[in-house]
Amino acid sequence: MLSLHTLTIKKAHEKLKNKEISAVELTQSCLDRIAETDKKLNAFLTVTGKEALEQAKAADKKIAAGSAEPLTGIPLAIKDVILVKDVKNTAGSKILENYIATYDATVIRKLKEASAVIIGKTNCDEFAMGSSTENSAYGVTKNPWDLERVPGGSSGGSAAAVRADQCLGALGSDTGGSIRQPAALCGNVGLKLTYGRVSRYGLSALASSFDQIGPFGKTVTDTAWIFNAIAGHDEKDSTSLTEDMPDLTKLSPQIKGKKIGIPEECFVKGLNPKVKQLVEDAVKTLEKLGAKVDEVSLPHLPYSLPTYYIIMPAEASSNLARYDGIRYGRAAETETDTLIENYLKNKAEGFGDETKRRIMLGTYTLSSGYYDAYYTKAQKVRTKIIGDFKQAFKEFDLLITPTVPDVAFKIGEKSDDPLAMYLNDILTVSANVAGVPAISLPCGFVNDLPVGLQMIGNYYQEETILEAALAYEMATDWNSKKPKF
Ligand code: GLN
Secondary structure, three states, X not given: OOOHHHOOHHHHHHHHHOOOOOHHHHHHHHHHHHHHHHHHHOXXXXXXXXXHHHHHHHHHHHHHOOOOOOOOOOEEEEEOOEOOOOOEXXXXXXXXXXXXXXXXXXXXXXXXXXXXXEEEEEOOOHHHOOOOOOOOOOOOOOEOOEOOEOOOOOXXXXXXXXXXXXXXXXXXXXXXXXXXXXXXXXXXXXXXXXXXXXXXXXXXXXXXXXOEEEEEEOOHHHHHHHHHHHOOOOOOOOOOOOOOOOOHHHOOOOOOOOEEEEEHHHOOOOOOHHHHHHHHHHHHHHHHOOOEEEEEOOOOHHHHHHHHHHHHHHHHHHHHOOOOOOOOOOOOOOOOOOHHHHHHHHHHHHOOHHHHHHHHHHHHHHOOOXXXXXXXXXXXXXXXXXXXXXXXXXXXXXXXXXXXXXXXXEOOOOOOOHHHHHHHHOOOHHHHHHOOOEEEEEEEEEOOEEEEEEEEEOOOOHHHHHHHHHHHHHHOOHHHOOOOO
């Protein structure tokens, strides 16, 4: 019998529409797969089986009545920083271990309106801070290609769940690469949208001027379908864009005549030569399909990582200040004499090391003696980086880089060295610093571990990168290879 959980969203949609399968069968198949595999993988923090089956039943009724939207009856997993009403939302942190969301994030409201099935909440680094999922208070998620390796982060649970066929697609959040980096290390497609394209209402904030929710899919089309359902203006988010959204459910491959720029600055120190080779091969494939390729320079690109690691902790320290154990978050069990001691105890017990490190860094760079030297300077450099992208997109339709300099690393390998961990983001952060859209998709394997190709587009041009990604995907078959897990 066909294992329904292995289907793509597009295939499952066709079968649901033709009544070959039911949403209840499809959901049950994913739940069985989770039960069978998640002890090893640890991708899920909460599985909402009962609710998912109820949603699937309702979806079946809708399909029977003749209205099957692309996501109707499709089981999706949600990173545990996106609120789902009446379901626990830990953000990977002990400080929120008992927090039950009281409302739906806008993206969840939209998924529910589309009659998608929400199957559970996935593991992540604490408050989305990390590149490996090792900063979760609930244990690391394993990479389905090699259980001794990390799945990437911070949305590692979502990436692993999709690649291990525990669900058909997932949502993550990307502040500096947390969708694209784990997508690359697990062999999925992952998309970060133009800043403001998707509402942040109901997302546990890390750094508000970077954060964007986005989709993971097994294919480019699946990813586009989820994007289509969640994006669009929301009056509950003051940074939400009002620009019209293209209909991406009818995506077609387009690459002929497109101008691709290869930023010379992306050939960073530490780039695995085999990863570089695969990306160069991918570029050759795109050239054969009719793209025009040239080198381009974005001179301020090397400053993206330091700029990000100044502004992001500054915003994080401000966003996380609310978790004092009184207004928000878990209170420490021991009694204290003063209010200040109480705050300190609650935070000391509730937050993990990386979160504390970033709160201290951010508080430092925002303090009056250092504000101009660090925070203001970083904002100025951010403007220069935005300028570089705007300049490049006058000439090019899209830019291509590797997503990550190397393949998935071993669990524990970088956990004592924050700088080595931060270097994982060197190729992804610039899209967040500038606010442009970017996608990662599989472009091959090194030692049986997947490698990601990153395509970066101009503001609002998700369609251009998805069309180019689809053209590449159709010319290759990397995502037909599955982990023997
Ligand atoms: N790895 C990056 C960080 O640690 C990105 C995190 C993210 O995108 N949420 O900040």
